[in-house]
Amino acid sequence: MKDPMFSDAHLQKLDALRKRYPKSKPLVLPALWMAQEQFGWISPEVMKYVAGLLDLPVSHVYGVVTFYTMFNTKPVGKYHVQVCTNVSCMLRGGDRLLAETCSRLKIRPGETTGDERITVTGVECLGSCGTAPAVQINDDYHENLSPEKLETLLNELR
């Protein structure tokens, strides 16, 4: 596998952030977001790359990646469907949404369909409790969902 390397746009963005933050640690989160945007997930090689860019120990970067569940530590499909199963969503059917979606796609939570199109993950609060149950598909939120509405959304994904 080729060594990971940020695009010019990401390197420029990181340089701009360095001017605002004199120390490297505050740059870990934005650098990891850029890495996930570019590579799709944070592999051990990407952790090493980010640590090198920021002159930090790999263990520090690893600690951040594994603390925040929104960083993918394994490859995900073209569409990452994150179903909230925290309290508000659970009370409004989030668990059922996750179970029925996985059953329909013949995968378990955290798995990806055989064609690598869809990964379904059960996640903690998405910060959209007032419109539970909530689901995030890539960067988009979908709220007040039923299993049928989510099925329609998934059928519309290209």
Ligand code: FES
């Ligand atoms: S509990 Fe689901 S968005 Fe907050």
